[in-house]
Amino acid sequence: MSRILATAASEFRIALRNRWVAIATALMVLFSLVLAATGAAPTGDVGVDPLSVTVVSLTSLAVYLVPLLALLMSFDAIAGEVERGTLPLLLTYPVSRLQILLGKLLAHLAILTLALVLGYGAAGVMAFITDPASITALPSLWRLIWTSVLLGAAFLGLGYTLSSLSRRPSGAAGLAMGLWLLFVVLYDLGLLAMVVTDGGGALTTHVLPVALLANPADAFRLFNLSAAHAVAEAGGIGGAAHAIALWKSAASLVLWPVAALFLAWAAFRKVTP
Amino acid sequence: MTSTLKISRLTKRYDSVEALREVSLTLEPGMRMALLGHNGAGKSTMMKIILGLIPFDGGEVSVCGGAPGSAASRAQVAYLPENAAFHPALTGEEQIRHYLALRGESTAQAGELLERVGLGHAARRRIGTYSKGMRQRVGLAQTLIGRPRLLVLDEPTSGLDPVSRRDFYALLDGLAAEGASILLSSHALTEVEARTDRILILSRGRLVASGTLPSLRQEAALPVTLLVTPAEGRAKALAAALPGATATADGRLRLDCPQADKLAVLARIVTALGPQMADLDVIPPSLEDIYTNFSHRDGS
Numbered sequence: 001m002s003r004i005l006a007t008a009a010s011e012f013r014i015a016l017r018n019r020w021v022a023i024a025t026a027l028m029v030l031f032s033l034v035l036a037a038t039g040a041a042p043t044g045d046v047g048v049d050p051l052s053v054t055v056v057s058l059t060s061l062a063v064y065l066v067p068l069l070a071l072l073m074s075f076d077a078i079a080g081e082v083e084r085g086t087l088p089l090l091l092t093y094p095v096s097r098l099q100i101l102l103g104k105l106l107a108h109l110a111i112l113t114l115a116l117v118l119g120y121g122a123a124g125v126m127a128f129i130t131d132p133a134s135i136t137a138l139p140s141l142w143r144l145i146w147t148s149v150l151l152g153a154a155f156l157g158l159g160y161t162l163s164s165l166s167r168r169p170s171g172a173a174g175l176a177m178g179l180w181l182l183f184v185v186l187y188d189l190g191l192l193a194m195v196v197t198d199g200g201g202a203l204t205t206h207v208l209p210v211a212l213l214a215n216p217a218d219a220f221r222l223f224n225l226s227a228a229h230a231v232a233e234a235g236g237i238g239g240a241a242h243a244i245a246l247w248k249s250a251a252s253l254v255l256w257p258v259a260a261l262f263l264a265w266a267a268f269r270k271v272t273p
Numbered sequence: 274m275t276s277t278l279k280i281s282r283l284t285k286r287y288d289s290v291e292a293l294r295e296v297s298l299t300l301e302p303g304m305r306m307a308l309l310g311h312n313g314a315g316k317s318t319m320m321k322i323i324l325g326l327i328p329f330d331g332g333e334v335s336v337c338g339g340a341p342g343s344a345a346s347r348a349q350v351a352y353l354p355e356n357a358a359f360h361p362a363l364t365g366e367e368q369i370r371h372y373l374a375l376r377g378e379s380t381a382q383a384g385e386l387l388e389r390v391g392l393g394h395a396a397r398r399r400i401g402t403y404s405k406g407m408r409q410r411v412g413l414a415q416t417l418i419g420r421p422r423l424l425v426l427d428e429p430t431s432g433l434d435p436v437s438r439r440d441f442y443a444l445l446d447g448l449a450a451e452g453a454s455i456l457l458s459s460h461a462l463t464e465v466e467a468r469t470d471r472i473l474i475l476s477r478g479r480l481v482a483s484g485t486l487p488s489l490r491q492e493a494a495l496p497v498t499l500l501v502t503p504a505e506g507r508a509k510a511l512a513a514a515l516p517g518a519t520a521t522a523d524g525r526l527r528l529d530c531p532q533a534d535k536l537a538v539l540a541r542i543v544t545a546l547g548p549q550m551a552d553l554d555v556i557p558p559s560l561e562d563i564y565t566n567f568s569h570r571d572g573s
Contacts, residue, residue: 006374010363017362017399085358089415092324092352093375094344273326 003095007103012110015073021111024069028119031061036123051127051134055144058120059224062148063217067155067184069115073108074159075176078268079169088273097268105156105261112152116145143227147220150253154216155183157260164267184217191218209244219252277302277337277423277454278323284331285318285478292318293478295332300454302422305445307465308458309564310475316458317355319475320425323456324352337422348376351421355428357412361401365392365411368400372415386414389444391437405432413441417448424448426457430464442468462560472560474567482567486560493566495558496529499538502552511549515542 015021035057036050081087090100124141127134159176166172191211198204212218226246278300285293293315300306308316321327322334325342336346359368365387370380387396390410400408409432416424424445430438442464445455459465465472472489474482482489501518502525503511511526512518518526530538539555558566 002377003375006371009374010360010367010371013367014360014362084360085354085356086360088321088324088326089352089354089357089412091326092347092350093372094348094377095375096344272328273321 003099004103004106007095007100008106008110011104011107015107015111020073021114024073024111024115025118027065027069028115029122030119031065032058032119032123033126035061036126049127049133049137050130051124051137052140054123054127055137055140056225058123058144059221062144062151063221064184066112066116066148066152067180067217069112070108070152070155071159071176071180073111074104074156075163075172076169077104077108077160078163078271079167079172080163082167082271082273083169087271091273098265101160101261101264101268104160105153108156109149109153112156113145113149116148116152120145120148140224140227144224147223147253150257151216151220153257154253154260155180157257157262157264160264161260161267164264164271167271183215187215188218209248212244213248213252216253216256219249219256223249223253275338276300276335277304278456279335280319280323280332282332283319283322283329283334285315285322285327285329291478293322293329296475296478296480297332298473298480298483300423300456302452302454303449304471305449305455305469306457306471306473307469308456308473308475309462309465310458311568313477314475314568315478316475317427320352320427320456320458323425324350348419349422351416351418351424353412353416353424353426353429355431356405357408359400359408359411362399364397364399365403365407365414366396368411369414369418373418376419378419382418386417387411389417390414391440406434406437409433410437413444417444420451421453424453424455424457426455428459429457430459430461438464462564466560474564476568482563486563489563489567490558491532493558493563494532495562495566496531497535497558498556499528499530499542500554500556501526501528501542501546501550502554504549504551507549511546514546514549 012021036054038057078087081090091097120141124134124138127137158179159172162175162179163169163172166175191208194211195204195208212222222244223246226244226249276299278298280299281297283293283296284291296315296319298306308319310316318327322329323336323341325336325340325347334341336343337349339346363371366383369383369386373380373382373386384393384396387393387410390413392407392410392414395403395407400411403411409429413429416426430441433441438461445457445468449455457465457469466486471483471485473480474489482492484492500521501511501515508524512520515526515528518528521527528538528542535555539553542550542553
């Protein structure tokens with residue numbers, strides 16, 4: 001455990017010096033505040049507190065931004081060590097490859113959590129100032145934070161996997177962007193096309209729920225939207241949300257980080273310095 | 274006394290190329306062994322196998338009684354890679370503290386370790402601002418962590434100035450005296466000459482010579498060189514008296530003779546030509562000569 005913590009401490013320090021902590025936090029705060037400001041305007045007539053609306057907006061934002069931040073932080077993790085030539089020496093130390101990965105994961109998750117708490121927190125504070133009734137939506141904000149952390153953990157693990165597979169930072173960066181595009185943009189487009197052509201047939205009722213759960217980004221969206229009953233009017237994929245039990249999307253969100261870490265470990269074990 | 278490192282008939286192939294062929298060696302506690310060879314002779318490959326960084330194809334390797342790369346052996350082996358590299362964003366002190374923590378040692382020793390390699394003044398500066406020699410010292414400092422039983426040093430003195438090299442070998446002497454075994458590779462043959470107990474010469478993956486410097490000298494059977502400085506105005510007469518000698522650029526005469534005939538030749542020259550000489554130097558074959566001899570024997 002002390003070796004994991006020591007690795008995490010060094011990684012956190014490096015991220016701090018490389019301005020990653022500042023960049024991640026600034027991005028989250030900026031986007032959250034913009035959403036809070038624009039999302040709070042139309043709520044007066046609907047009768048929903050501004051924070052509930054903001055949480056729904058933040059969910060849509062997080063689906064794009066959290067995986068992006070996680071991949072940006074992780075693509076260099078192994079490939080960077082290989083390129084700098086620091087990996088051979090590190091691997092002669094009495095520290096296992098899993099411990100190295102866990103140390104990096106811990107540091108990157110800490111940075112991500114910090115950025116999320118500050119970003120979402122800023123949006124929460126703003127909503128509360130607009131309408132003190134927002135306090136009732138606090139549980140959904142809390143839910144958004146921990147699910148975002150799990151989503152981030154899944155993509156951090158996937159990033160380490162790509163980093164181990166490509167062994168060159170430039171190659172890993174390319175793969176990471178490809179993965180982001182695939183999971184966050186193309187996957188949903190594909191599903192949409194499927195639903196449209198199928199017209200409510202077997203694909204929509206049987207394949208779609210499984211497909212949504214198989215993608216951590218969709219599972220994240222499903223979970224947060226179906227948990228937020230108060231704002232069912234969010235529409236879009238939220239419509240599908242009610243057809244899938246809450247525990248299933250939660251299970252997908254918990255299993256993905258574990259599976260991604262396992263993938264990363266398997267890939268890292270194959271790296272010969 | 275158990276050997277720190279035991280390698281027998283080690284073979285390693287990269288596709289069709291044989292990087293190491295049936296190499297055997299034993300390293301006892303307190304012994305300093307130098308590994309010599311051209312680039313690509315297999316030195317770094319052998320070191321990486323000993324450290325468990327790469328697999329091997331044949332033979333046996335035992336490091337501190339365990340398999341190379343096992344948790345037990347990693348805890349007792351220190352490594353200095355060729356061109357040691359570290360994360361440029363960390364300071365020397367932070368980097369050493371990290372390595373201390375990974376070895377389960379108190380991080381408070383970082384300052385003292387850096388002091389020992391002469392980096393105390395730069396401990397709080399980022400490694401990105403260090404020169405090559407300074408990075409090499411950070412590398413040396415991390416090999417001193419804990420009490421390693423085996424130190425594997427790949428070109429440890431590259432990038433160090435002569436004074437630092439001397440300090441470095443003094444450090445190694447101290448470690449060896451405490452019972453640590455040292456395996457180092459080097460291109461600087463002259464410095465290895467005086468500072469190691471045993472010399473190994475690798476050529477194209479094969480061990481072509483192994484032994485102490487005197488035993489290698491004997492085995493190589495290279496001629497001894499006699500350099501004769503003629504007395505004032507006697508150069509011509511002297512050259513006539515020594516028909517086998519060649520004149521050097523600075524006006525001296527150079528004579529090669531087999532190791533076994535050295536004393537006889539010396540006696541003859543001194544008694545017969547004594548008054549015509551100003552000076553006489555006897556030069557044994559250098560490690561460079563021996564190295565060249567052995568690494569060219571297999572036809573390379």
